[in-house]
Amino acid sequence: xxxxxxxxRYKIIEKxxxxxxxxxxxxxxxTLYWYLQNLGQGPELLIRYENEEAVDDSQLPxxxxxxxxxxxxDSTLKxxxxxxGDSAVYLCASSFGGGAPGELFFGEGSRLTVL
Amino acid sequence: QKEVEQNxxxxxxxxGAIASLNCTYSDRGSQSFFWYRQYxxxxxxxxxxxxxxxxxxxxxxxxxxNKASQYVSLLIRDSQPSDSATYLCAEDGGSQGNxxxxxxxxxxxxx
Numbered sequence: 001x002x003x004x005x006x007x008x009r010y011k012i013i014e015k016x017x018x019x020x021x022x023x024x025x026x027x028x029x030x031t032l033y034w035y036l037q038n039l040g041q042g043p044e045l046l047i048r049y050e051n052e053e054a055v056d057d058s059q060l061p062x063x064x065x066x067x068x069x070x071x072x073x074d075s076t077l078k079x080x081x082x083x084x085g086d087s088a089v090y091l092c093a094s095s096f097g098g099g100a101p102g103e104l105f106f107g108e109g110s111r112l113t114v115l
Numbered sequence: 116q117k118e119v120e121q122n123x124x125x126x127x128x129x130x131g132a133i134a135s136l137n138c139t140y141s142d143r144g145s146q147s148f149f150w151y152r153q154y155x156x157x158x159x160x161x162x163x164x165x166x167x168x169x170x171x172x173x174x175x176x177x178x179x180x181n182k183a184s185q186y187v188s189l190l191i192r193d194s195q196p197s198d199s200a201t202y203l204c205a206e207d208g209g210s211q212g213n214x215x216x217x218x219x220x221x222x223x224x225x226x
Contacts, residue, residue: 040123042203042216043159056213091158101166102149102207102214106158 002026004107006092012113018080021110025073025094032069033104034077035091043091049075079112087114117142121204121217129225134191136220138204141185147207148180148187149214154200163189194224 005024013019025032030051035043046065048056051072060067064083069075079086089111093104118141128134140148147166151159165171165178165187177190191198201219208215 040218042119042205042218043214044216045208045213048213100161100164101147102164102205103161104159104214106160108158 004092004094004105006090006107006110008110009108010111010113012115013082014115015084016081018078019082019112020079021077021090021092021112023075023077023092023107025075025092026096026105029094029096029105030072031095031097032075033093033095034067034075035093035106037089037091037109039088046077046090082112082114084114087112117145117206117208117215119204119206119215119217121220123218124221125223126220127223127225128194130194130196132194132224134194134198134222134224136189136191136202136204136222138187138189138217139185140187140206142206143182143185145185145206148178149205149207150176150178150187150189151203151205151216152200153203153219159203191222194222196224196226198222199224 007022032049034046037043047060047067049069067077089109091109093106095104120139149164152162153159163178165180171178175192179188201221203219204217205214
């Protein structure tokens with residue numbers, strides 16, 4: 001079974017440019033998360049989806065970040081415009097209700113460098 | 116604001132020794148705790164969860180929870196070089212799946 005797929009794996013852009021990350025969760029997983037992980041830090045939740053509904057986006061900087069999950073499957077996270085401080089790894093994760101509590105399956109991440 | 120505190124390490128232990136990783140949390144009402152392992156350049160993966168006071172064993176891994184002291188630990192017996200990774204402690208932030216992670220402790224097991 002395929003895991004959580006993210007693309008691109010690496011992205012280098014100049015500040016003020018837009019960037020988008022894509023995530024395909026594990027088939028059948030109705031919950032999808034976007035986390036941000038800075039170097040030497042733990043992941044921090046940006047947004048959580050239950051099917052196509054964003055149920056927790058309280059930590060998403062809405063002035064420059066946006067996300068969508070069309071048809072409750074794939075998701076896209078966008079940053080426009082990017083700032084130097086946005087350089088980090090953006091992790092997508094998914095889970096399903098019948099799994100172990102707190103068991104999130106993470107993708108390999110998209111590493112963003114803003115110059 | 117819930118917080119999870121971990122010593123960032125690095126923690127270095129010789130092969131075959133017991134590695135002890137510790138974590139404290141701020142919210143006395145927190146119920147569930149998780150240990151994730153993250154190899155360098157890779158994504159985190161769940162290795163254990165615990166929600167009752169006491170010990171929970173799974174192979175070479177033992178998770179310990181002390182709610183009175185707001186303390187969670189992970190013991191790795193017979194440590195192997197393949198256990199070298201960053202171990203992230205997390206608590207359930209109140210909504211299932213909204214995990215609050217600590218900064219992680221980097222473990223190095225020397226052959």
